[in-house]
Amino acid sequence: MRTTDPRRIGPYRLLAELGQGGMGRVLLGSGPDGRLVAVKVVHEQFAHDEEFRARFRREVEACRAVSGAYTAAVVGADPDAEVPWLASVFVAGPSLAETIATVGALPEAAVLRLAAGLTTSLAHIHGAGLVHRDFKPANVLITDDGPRVIDFGIVRDSVGDELTRTGWLVGSPAFMSPEQADGGPVTPASDVFSLGAVVVAAATGTSPFTGTSTLRTLSNVVGLDPDLDGVPAAVRRIVLPCLAKQPGERPTPAELLDAIGQIAPSGRPWPEPVHELIARRQAEVADVLEPGRDATVVVSGRPAGSTRVEPRAVERARRWLPPVALVVAVVAAVLVGWMLWPSGTTPSTAEPGPTTTPATSTSTPAPVPGFERLGEIAGTSPAEGLGFSPDGSVLSVRFEDDTMQSWTVADGQQVGQIIGSFTGGGLGPPVFDADGRTVSVVRTEEGDAVVEQWDVLSGQRRGTPFVARVGEDVRVDPMLGPGGRTMAATLGPYSEDATVHAWDLAGRRAIAAPATGYVEGFSRDGRVLLVSESIEHLHHLTRWDVAAGRRLGDPVILPEHEFLRAFTFEAGNRVLVTLSETGHLRWWDTTSGNQTRQPVTIATDADSGDIDLAAFSPDGTYLVTLTETGAVTAIDVATGEPAGAPIQDVTVLAFAPDGTLATAGTDDRISLWRLPAR
Known part of the structure; x- marks a missing residue:
């Protein structure tokens, strides 16, 4: 935990930080009676957002309404505190997702026991008039006496009162129902479908609808029968009715419990490797509470051998819980419910588009030393913008003919429909939303910046475009932040100082931004906007907190006569890496403004011309x-030296999250590359 963190929240003494996300943190605490709790705390900037506070208050009400042996009960909350918080019973066990990944698929008897416990939990949730909407293995914790269902941050009333903003695809694609994937009404029957998919995953190790990409998975959920290969007959009999495409054909939890039948009592309900995994998690928590204790746990199966949980030699109240999957399960489950999407949009009913194999070139391109060519896609005209989905499985391409099309990276299959054509100018690259189902584009038209969202599968526009008046004096075309949640632009006539403007697309409103300067871009997580300004021949780089609408610390000042060409953030945005037009790479501590290591000068090829564009690998x-001659070179930032020969005849490029590089040139081909090995 941080030295500035409070020692207490409400009646709970804080012991360690379990993790954090974009909207808040989860802390390990203990009550007056010594009972451990997981305390969910909202980030301070959101505590002042009345809409967010109202949603958090509703979440507290929903959590309190659910009780039962198979949920993690809420034991305290104060949604009206200066910093709202919620405390629930701490469950020291792995998630079902981690259990499957570690010990493999469960045997038939354990799967039926799991199904009975999860069905009982659904009965309690639905009995409270709620729908969970994100029933998945990561939201199921495994304990010695049965499963626990967690994360009620995105539940809704069964009568339709939303706890999240409209337009956001809530849920996890591999485990959501067809009506949920289609953006239709979500009822208790949707949870039953998700339950069936979770039980299949427990029996086989994977969802019955998993595809090569998020969009392919959604298409499978909507249009294909479940893959039940390897599911035992007794389990298949239970899950098949749950996975009916029509909600009215699925059983209720009560009917499902009758079908499962009586489960025999057992002091150790799971296979031995699962109990050993649970013991390992409990030992890690005990090590936080009792540093230095002998916490040796022998784990058989996968992984093999014995695992010793090493004690940390730090003060107990300032400890981090080890980054094990227990933490991941709890934190991911709690924080997923805090993700927002623009209000004022309505989900479209997305039907899977035709799947075709794009034409490929008949000639075999020459290999490029250093780069490894992974594949090639043939488009309809030269590409002008490239964008990857958040998981890197889908590439969306905007073409010179003002249309947009998407393909799966793994097999080059076309995804969904052709989108467009677009009108206006200043058309930016496609930007995927967080769930990978929608792409956003921004264009300028008659003094307006227009942001449109398009459903990739159906090719239909979603909701109402967001329109911001920018005038005719646009110095830097509007750019979208990661996930398409924010937008920034540089405006103003050249006879005056340039001004920076920013918009919250989720709230459909302008947000505070630096008064003057030029927009350079967003951090990879979208939280920080970097703005540059020349003051007395020195280039000042200012970091701007997008959510809070305020400046972050003092500016970083480049040496005289150096101007920014490219940048990236590292170490949780605490380190800024800059490339100047003079070819100098520098690493800056954003708190002190000092350089953290010796600068590196990159090697350049005089025959290739000046650098038009530069980008850092993820x-x-x-x-x-x-x-300017179309040569793409990979430069090792540690040495400044090129790694292999350049790729030629390129006009546009983009990185996938895993480091795959996409390039396109003046022909219709898009090439995928792996960077040179180090």
Whole structure:
């Protein structure tokens, strides 16, 4: 925990931080009676958002309404506190997702026991008039006496009172119901469908609808029968009715419990490797509470051998819980319910588009030393913008003919429909939303910046476009932040200082931004906007907190005569890496404004011309440059030296989250590359 953190929240003494996300943190605490709790705390900037506070208050009400042996009960909350918080019973056990990944699929008897426990939990949830809406293995914790269902942050009343903003695809694609994937009404029957998919995953190790990409998975959920290969007959009999495409054909939890039948009592209900995994998690928690204790736990099966949970030699009240999957399960489950999407949009009914194999070139391109060619896609005209889905499984391409099309990266299959054509100018690259189902584009038209959302599968526009008046004096075309949640632009006539403007697309409103300067871009997580301004021949780089609408610390000042060409953030946005037009790479501590290591000068090829574009690889190990002659070079940032020969005839490029590089040139081909090995 941080030294500035409070020692207490409400009646709970805080012991460790379990994790954090974009909207809040989860802390390990203990009550006056010594009972451990998981305390969910909202980030301070959201505590002042009345809409967010109202949603949090509703979440507290929903959690309190649900009780039963198979949920993690709420034991305290104060949604009206200066910083709202919620405390629930702490469950020291792995998630079902981690259990499957560690010990593999469960045997038939354990799967039926799991199904009975989860069905009982659904009966309690639905009995409270709620629908969970995100029933998945990561939201199920495994304990010695049965499963626990967690995360009620995105539940809704069964009569339709939403706890999240409209337009956001709530749920996890591999485990959501067809009506949920289609953006239709979500009823208790939707949870039953998800339950069936979770039980299949427990029996086989994977969802019965998993595809090569998020969009392919959604298409499978809506249009294909479940893959039940390897599911035992006794389990198949239970799950098949749950996975009916029509909600009215699925059983209720009560009917499902009757079908499962009586489960025999057992002091150790799971296979031995699962109990050993539970013991391992309990030992890690005990090590936080009692540093230095002998916490040796022998784990058989996968992984093999013995695991010793090493004690940490730090003060107990300032400890981090080890980054095990227990923490991941709890934190991911709690924080997923805090993700927002623009209000004022309505989900479309997305039907899977036809799947076709794009034409490929008949000629075999020459290999490029250093780069490894992974594949090639043939488009309809030269590409002008590229964008990957958050999981990197889908590539969306905007073409010169003002249309947009998407393909799966793994097999080059077309996804959904052709989108467009678009009108206006200043058309930016496609930007996927967080669930990978929708792409946003921004364009300028008659003095307006227009942001449109498009459903990739159906090719239909979603909701009402967001329109911001920018005038005719646009210095830097409007750009969308990651996830398409924010937008920034540089405006103003050249006879005056440039001004920065920013918009919250989720709230459909303008937000505070630096008064003057030029927009350079967003951090990868979208939380920080970098703005540049020249003051007395020195280039000042200011970080701007997008959510809070305020400046972050003092500016970073580049040496005289250096101007920014490219940047990236590292170490949770605490380190800013800059490339200047003079070819100098520098690493800056954003708190002190000082350089943290010796600068590196990148090697350039005089025959390739000046650098037109530069981008850092997601892991920060390579800088990829695109010159005015169309040469793309990967430069090792540690040495400044090129790694292999350049790729030629390129006009546009983009990185996938895993570091895959997509390039396109003046022909119709889009190539996928792996960066040179280090």
